[in-house]
Amino acid sequence: MAKLAPRGSGPAIAPISPMVELGAYEALWLEKGATFKTLADRFAQDPNALPSDFVEPGAVEAALKEAVAHLKNASVERFGVRIHHAGDYPAKLRDARHPVEMLYYQGSWEICEAPAIAIVGSRNASDEGIRRAARLARELVSRNYTVVSGLATGIDIAAHTAAIESGGRTIAVIGTPLGTYYPAAHAAMQRKIATEHLLISQVPIARYHRQHIHQNKLFFPERNATMSALTEGTVIVEAGQTSGTLTQARAALHQGRKLFILDSCFQRTDITWPERFEKMGAIRVRTPDDIWCSLG
Incomplete structure (x- = not known):
């Protein structure tokens, strides 16, 4: 892969090494106070920059060695990366409020190029919510859409499972590094998606393993923004008043994606967010046709 010169200024100006950029990205995340926002702001000041433009070679090598060691310990033998300005990095990710410069993945990256819809909702989903998520996933598969979700308990796992059982494609965008399983009960499903479908992570490996588990929870809301950006729209099956799912709802509207909310959410008397987002x-x-008509 090669780093492209600014438009109109000539051919590629330097080769891009995925492993060097991986190490540089990991090193940036090891700097004090690094967040998705601070990194996005940094790259916004130099839109043509790569991670290695901001990191000394020694720091790159050390961070790369640490990250790769964690992957090997987790038995992650095959994986890939997608780097902004190189290869098949999805341009639609730039619609995120704080776009990421690099993604890690396992599986068939080509799946990312097909039309996709995210199905999300509560971890503590009702039985009817689980059934609705599964029915919706089957409908999407029948219309050749890829089903995207976050591999969490409840709505997410119901959507992934139904898509796979229906012979469709699914993408899981996880809030942990590759080779880390949360919840642990979904380890087998994560491995299956990583092998037969597509598993994506934007979580820095070394940083994740260095810091406390409570700090790592902050990676989950950020992955929702990426999940939304990768799709044509998000469907919320059910969610509480303070659900993390609402992070994805806000992201979808900000990114210009479709946001669908099942009518059953509006019928609940214990939440007010459906009406608020409808106004936005x-x-x-009310029926699946509301989705298909909106998607054209």
Whole structure:
């Protein structure tokens, strides 16, 4: 892969080494106070920069060695990266409020190029919510959409499972590094998706393993923004008033993606967020046709 010169200024100006950029990205995350926002702001000041432009070679090598050691310990033998300005990095990720410069993945990256819809919702989902998520996933598969979710308990796992059982494609965007399983009960499903479908992570490996587990929870809301950016729209099956799912709802509207909310959410008396998001442009789904008509 090669680093491209600014438009109109000539051919590629330097080769890009995925492993060097991986090490540099990891090193940036080991700097004090690094967040998705601070890194996005840094790259926004130099839109043509790569991670290695900001990191000394010694720091790159050390961070790369640490990250690769964690992957080997987790038995992650095959994986890839997608780097902004190189190869098949999805341009639609730039719609995120704090776009990431690099993604880690396992599986078939080509799946990312197909039309996709995210199905998300509560971890503590009701039985009916689980059934609705599964029915919706099957419908999406029948219309050749890829089903995207976050591999969490409840709505997420129901959507992934139904998509796979229906012979469709699924993408899991996880809030942990590759080779780390949360929840642990979904380890087999994560390995299956990583082998037969597509598993994506934006979580820095060394930083994740260095810091406390409570700090790592902050990676989960950020992955919702990436999940939204990768899709044409998000469907919320059910969610509480303070659910992390609402992070994805806000991201979808900010990114110009479709946001669908099932009618059953509006019928609940213990939450007010459905009406609020409908006023902001979300689509109330009374029948599946409301989704298909909106998608054209």
